[in-house]
Amino acid sequence: MGRVKKLTQSYRSVVGLGDRLTELEAEIQECRQVNLRLAELCDVMMELLLPVADRDDQEVEAILGRYRADVSDPLRWRSGD
DSSP, X not given: OHHHHHXXXXXXXXXXXXXXXXXXXHHHHHXXXXXXXXXXXXXXXXXXXXXXXXXXXXXXXXXXXXXXXXXOOTTHHHHTO
């Protein structure tokens, strides 16, 4: 009887690993999306530094417009949109 119980416990832990793996993959994807958003924001900040220093308001507005048009919601994938 002890052997059957041990096999049952082993099976349950293996099945639980699949669920945990799915959770971890989702968390990794979320981190990737956040990192992508951060990289995009850093790029925009670098583009903005020179035009702001030059007081080129038109260029600043153009850069911000491109950023707003190109950036996606980093957590949108979670809702299935």
